Amino acid sequence: MPNLTLNRLTGRNVIRGCWLALVATAWLAAAPAGPVFRAGADRTDVTPELGVVIVGNFVTPASTHVHDPLYARTLVLDDGTTRVAFVLVDNVGLPRFVCDAAKQLIREKTGLGPAQVLIASTHTHSAGSARDRVGGGTDEIRDGFEGGAPVLGPYQQFLATRIADSVRNAIQRLEPAKIGWGAGSEPTQVFNRRWHVKSEELRRNPFGGTDAVRMNPPTANKDELVKPAGPTDPEIVFLSVQALNGRPLAVLANYSLHYVGGTMAGAISADYFGVFAERLRELLGGDAAAAPFVGIMSNGTSGDVNNIDFRGRGTPAAPYEKMRRVGNAVAAEVYRAYQGVVHVPWVKLEARLEEVRLATRRPSAEQIAYAEARLAPTAGKAWHPNEKLYSRHVLRAAAGPAEVNVPVQAIRVGEVGVAALPIETFAEIGLELKAKAPLKKAFTISIANGAYGYMPTPAQHQLGGYESWLGTNRVEPEASVKLTARLLAMWEEMK
Numbered sequence: 123m124p125n126l127t128l129n130r131l132t133g134r135n136v137i138r139g140c141w142l143a144l145v146a147t148a149w150l151a152a153a154p155a156g157p158v159f160r161a162g163a164d165r166t167d168v169t170p171e172l173g174v175v176i177v178g179n180f181v182t183p184a185s186t187h188v189h190d191p192l193y194a195r196t197l198v199l200d201d202g203t204t205r206v207a208f209v210l211v212d213n214v215g216l217p218r219f220v221c222d223a224a225k226q227l228i229r230e231k232t233g234l235g236p237a238q239v240l241i242a243s244t245h246t247h248s249a250g251s252a253r254d255r256v257g258g259g260t261d262e263i264r265d266g267f268e269g270g271a272p273v274l275g276p277y278q279q280f281l282a283t284r285i286a287d288s289v290r291n292a293i294q295r296l297e298p299a300k301i302g303w304g305a306g307s308e309p310t311q312v313f314n315r316r317w318h319v320k321s322e323e324l325r326r327n328p329f330g331g332t333d334a335v336r337m338n339p340p341t342a343n344k345d346e347l348v349k350p351a352g353p354t355d356p357e358i359v360f361l362s363v364q365a366l367n368g369r370p371l372a373v374l375a376n377y378s379l380h381y382v383g384g385t386m387a388g389a390i391s392a393d394y395f396g397v398f399a400e401r402l403r404e405l406l407g408g409d410a411a412a413a414p415f416v417g418i419m420s421n422g423t424s425g426d427v428n429n430i431d432f433r434g435r436g437t438p439a440a441p442y443e444k445m446r447r448v449g450n451a452v453a454a455e456v457y458r459a460y461q462g463v464v465h466v467p468w469v470k471l472e473a474r475l476e477e478v479r480l481a482t483r484r485p486s487a488e489q490i491a492y493a494e495a496r497l498a499p500t501a502g503k504a505w506h507p508n509e510k511l512y513s514r515h516v517l518r519a520a521a522g523p524a525e526v527n528v529p530v531q532a533i534r535v536g537e538v539g540v541a542a543l544p545i546e547t548f549a550e551i552g553l554e555l556k557a558k559a560p561l562k563k564a565f566t567i568s569i570a571n572g573a574y575g576y577m578p579t580p581a582q583h584q585l586g587g588y589e590s591w592l593g594t595n596r597v598e599p600e601a602s603v604k605l606t607a608r609l610l611a612m613w614e615e616m617k
């Protein structure tokens with residue numbers, strides 16, 4: 123009996139030993155040589171309740187209906203060592219303290235630090251306000267200039283939570299993936315919106331003076347139009363991730379177009395950014411039963427670029443018609459370029475976040491005196507239709523801080539460099555970053571990690587126009603030179 127037991131045990135051990143050896147051999151054969159690259163994507167609804175005010179224009183109406191929902195769209199990449207998250211939120215501009223609140227939640231729930239998380243606004247002009255404390259319908263912009271840690275209003279808190287939820291969802295969906303990048307061009311949908319125009323009256327500014335250029339000139343008289351004041355960037359750059367079997371997981375695209383607009387009054391809409399995402403999902407046909415494909419459009423450097431063909435402007439389009447046309451055209455171009463993308467099994471990831479100290483725009487004594495005079499009950503006929511609003515901006519800037527810390531972020535995804543600026547950046551700044559980037563391909567995501575108004579170049583400041591006005595522009599005229607130099611250095615360090 124003891125022998126039999128021994129034999130039986132030995133036999134069983136032999137069988138188990140063989141089985142373990144087989145498993146080990148099979149595992150070793152399947153194991154990749156290096157670290158595994160993984161990707162996960164998500165979209166989470168961030169549509170506000172009706173009544174929250176819509177911001178993006180000079181009037182801020184309360185929302186009365188939802189045309190199409192708003193989302194936080196997230197792509198998480200993981201190279202086995204470093205993990206980064208890109209979150210694009212359908213909003214005109216999340217103030218820094220909302221982004222910081224979301225990043226704090228993300229750190230608590232996932233361990234992912236703020237440098238590894240990019241939170242940017244798409245810049246749709248038909249989303250709920252995340253600017254003021256309670257979404258109460260003011261034009262007061264709370265963007266971190268005031269300092270301190272403000273208490274979040276209900277919609278701001280909801281946004282921060284949902285952004286963190288979206289990152290958590292994307293992390294939960296991480297799977298082994300291949301990654302690639304591509305680039306296309308759509309020059310027919312971008313127009314520089316700053317123009318040299320003949321009449322001085324068209325170039326009046328709200329500070330009692332006259333500029334050299336005019337934003338969005340009226341086009342009834344085409345003879346007024348001399349030439350655009352700057353270039354456009356028609357390129358669409360994108361990152362693409364696929365499951366190991368080739369199933370599309372997500373595309374993160376970047377196009378330098380401000381927004382399209384053309385919504386009905388009171389409507390919530392994600393603008394062409396939402397149309398693009400839906401159209402690309404249709405074209406790439408992701409398998410919704412597995413992990414739903416997520417198309418994501420980020421805003422490039424579009425501070426001076428919109429969708430209005432000033433010279434060829436014809437009859438107005440029906441509501442939503444234009445944004446559909448633009449979203450479909452851009453998705454079609456990405457789909458075309460997608461066919462040539464080479465997806466590779468692994469790329470290196472790296473992310474950095476730094477603060478750059480900038481001076482703020484300060485009004486002169488003369489500007490303050492003019493603003494006070496225009497706000498007085500005795501003020502006569504207006505020189506400019508928005509002079510009261512800008513007079514308030516002048517007085518607020520005079521009382522505000524003299525300097526501000528602005529976050530800049532650089533992310534490397536293999537041979538692609540991503541820059542992130544918390545500001546509405548002019549096209550030529552993005553073109554310069556692309557031209558000088560020490561990586562094979564580069565693009566810039568604007569209005570990321572905060573919203574600090576517009577950033578023209580120093581030369582564009584000289585021309586004047588809406589984007590240079592104190593209040594619309596809040597950081598020093600040399601800001602673009604300083605931030606560009608810093609971003610190029612950050613890319614250089616991670617090359």
Ligand SMILES: [Zn+2]
Nearest residue numbers: 245380425546
């Ligand atoms: Zn804007």
